[in-house]
Amino acid sequence: EIVLTQSPATLSLSPGERATLSCRASQSVSSYLAWYQQKPGQAPRLLIYDASNRATGIPARFSGSGSGTDFTLTISSLEPEDFAVYYCQQRSNWPQTFGQGTRLEIK
Amino acid sequence: EVQLLESGGGLVQPGGSLRVSCAVSGFTFTSYAMNWVRQAPGKGLEWVSAISGSGDSTYYTDSVKGRFTISRDNSKNTLYLQMNSLRAEDTAVYYCAKVKQMYDSSGSLDYWGQGTLVTVSS
Numbered sequence: 208e209i210v211l212t213q214s215p216a217t218l219s220l221s222p223g224e225r226a227t228l229s230c231r232a233s234q235s236v237s238s239y240l241a242w243y244q245q246k247p248g249q250a251p252r253l254l255i256y257d258a259s260n261r262a263t264g265i266p267a268r269f270s271g272s273g274s275g276t277d278f279t280l281t282i283s284s285l286e287p288e289d290f291a292v293y294y295c296q297q298r299s300n301w302p303q304t305f306g307q308g309t310r311l312e313i314k
Numbered sequence: 315e316v317q318l319l320e321s322g323g324g325l326v327q328p329g330g331s332l333r334v335s336c337a338v339s340g341f342t343f344t345s346y347a348m349n350w351v352r353q354a355p356g357k358g359l360e361w362v363s364a365i366s367g368s369g370d371s372t373y374y375t376d377s378v379k380g381r382f383t384i385s386r387d388n389s390k391n392t393l394y395l396q397m398n399s400l401r402a403e404d405t406a407v408y409y410c411a412k413v414k415q416m417y418d419s420s421g422s423l424d425y426w427g428q429g430t431l432v433t434v435s436s
Contacts, residue, residue, distance in 0.1 A: 208376070241422040243359075250409055250429060251351075251359060256422035262414075263424075294359050298420040302375045303349075305359040 209233050211295050211306035219314040226282040228309045230295035235275045239299040242271055242280045245308075246291045254293075255280060287313075316340035316425045318410050323430030330400050334430050336393040336410030343391045344368065347413040349423055350384060350395050352406035352432075362408070363395065366419045373419070378404075400434045407431050 210233040220226055230240065238258040243251040253262040255271035258278060268283040282289055290313050295306040322334040336348070350362040363384040364373045372384050383396040393410050407429040413421035 239420075243423075245359075250426035251423075252426075253414070253422055253424045256414060256424075262422075292358075296359075296361070296422070298422065301373050301420070303361040303364070303373075303420065305351075305361060308358045 208302055209236060209297050209300050209304050211297055211304055213293075213295060213306035213309045215309060216307075217310045217312060219312050220285055221314045222285050222287055224285050226280075226285055226289070226311060228280040228282075228293055228311070230273075230278040230280070230306050232276045232278075232297060234300075236297040236299035238274050239297055240271075240273070240278050241296045241298070242269075243294045243296065244289075244291050245294065251294065282311075285311075316412065318412065318425055318427035320408065320410055320427040320430035323408065323432045325433045325435065326400055327436050328401060328434055330434070331396070331398045332400065332432060333394055333396045334408050334432065336427055338391050338393065338410075338412070341412070343386075344388045345416050347419045347421060348386060348393045349411045349413065350393075351409045351411055351423070351426075352404075353409070353429075354403075354406045357406075360406070364413075364419060365393070367417060371419055397432070400432075402434050405432060405434045 242255040245251040349364045365384045381399045409429045411423035412425040414424035415421040
């Protein structure tokens, strides 16, 4: 099973700042990595698929990069609604797996 | 508009069984694989199972193999998860989710239901 390790576990930033979230895979997943945002009491929302493609309706301040084992989700300028938990997910190998999440909180 | 609506969650005793369902609308159900993802209280997301659009191929995480069965009824636009030999550690909100990529069994999940809570406790 491919293990995804997200860092940091918690990120404390202020609105307007840049956020950089990391996801590292225990073996190569090529570009088959997605990012999701989850707010309390809500289902996850797809942000980025296949490492760098924004999903429908996702603002341009969200971007994804990386391939192989190292991936990054960047939020260029944080809006108040961006404070949430973020998960990465790989679809390269069965079983699919999620990272443990990064909590983005208001500083 | 794509909609996914789970049902069937509830309280079940350890060792018991439960079937959760996911009724979908707004897209051609047979063209897309579907997944179940769960989230234990206060914890992260855990992928559980997937099924191809035709239903011919199924996939499971190791912890549920032999106990859970994913299926779909394409005539009813409904996805199912039959859960047997339930354990306390199966307690979670169960989400159904649609794969983004048409005809791809393994894909990013672009639409999710609101989830249904399954509690395993005596």
